[in-house]
Amino acid sequence: MNKSESTRKLTLLKLLQEHKKLTNEQMSDLTFCSQATLRRGLIELEKEGHIRRIRGGAVLEVAQNHEISADYRYHINAKMKEHIAEIASTFIGSGMSLFLDSSGTVSKIIPYLATVSNLVIVTNGLKTAYDLIQIKTLDSKVFFLCGEAIYDAASTVGNYGNEFLDAITIDLALFSTTGLDEQGAYEANFEQMMLKRRIINKAKASILMVDSTKFGKLEPYKLANLSSFESVITDNISEKQMADMQNMACELLY
Known part of the structure; x- marks a missing residue:
């Protein structure tokens, strides 16, 4: 093509x-x-x-258990995702250990990491890992979680990286998700959901980066309540959505 x-x-x-x-x-x-x-x-x-x-x-x-291919996810709604990444970048400082999921939204934060020193970055995203090693500072490290490679998601899933995760601390985990409402965040893929849930439970803080097209969209597998995230960052939000989410125990940024 x-x-x-x-x-x-x-x-x-x-x-x-x-x-x-x-x-x-x-x-x-x-x-x-x-x-x-x-x-x-x-x-x-x-x-x-x-x-x-x-x-x-x-x-x-799009079937509820089907993930949109990585090529599409990395390009769709690019301006929205760049705005979200700019806000999320303010949470990151030198010497931190980070987890980045395989989503197109989270990938937009990669350029902001090019000048942040002494980072330890863990990801399950194939493209994310490749892009990170192109831009990281010399004193930063990138670790890729092994597992079953998923074509559409361009990522790995499964329990193969558990031993590594047990041995590392994560200061901040950055996630996107395929659906969101006032009750929580949702995933289209069960294995992705399980991996992300494990990271949420391990990380000192987690941030949800989600563009406004995902609001009100439900998927089969619930990832977490919104209170599991320190902040939810989006590009835009309606008054009704804000009212629905105002009682959630997390910060809303846009």
């Missing part, structure tokens, strides 16, 4: 995430592409399980 086709697919998926349902004519107008080109992109997205084509259009259809 060439770069323009990949970009077009990302654009189509983002449009359907925003509108949930669009006609072929609407998508063609919004992406400035022909019906034939549009059809090829929609067929690919349907094969990957992200959408369902219907008569005259398409609807978003």
Whole structure:
């Protein structure tokens, strides 16, 4: 697949995430592409399980136990995620030990770590680990948790890294999640949920970085109550969402 086709697919998926349902004519107008080109992109997205084509259009259809592929997660809603990462970066200082999950949202904090010295960074994200070793200071260390490699999530899961986790302290853990409401944070993948829950219980403090598109979205597996996080950082929040969350025992930043 060439770069323009990949970009077009990302654009189509983002449009359907925003509108949930669009006609072929609407998508063609919004992406400035022909019906034939549009059809090829929609067929690919349907094969990957992200959408369902219907008569005259398409609807978003991400199964509740299916994670959106890493390539999409790293690019969708980039500006929102960059804003969230900028706020989260203020919690990080020299000499800290960090856990970064494999999410596209948390990955946006990586550039801020390039000048922070003497960090110990643990991650289960394949791309996250690679990007970290490109920018880290010479006195910082990056550790990758071993486990079963998950294609869509570009990460590892499982209990293979338990011995290592038992031997290390974590000052701050940074997470994103696939769904959020006033009752808590939710995950689409059971193994991801179990690993993140273990890290939350181990870390001295945990921060949830989640863009506003995740609010009100429920997934099968509950990760934690919002009170488990020191702060929830987002890009925007409605008055109703703020009212729903105001009694949660965590700081809300946006």
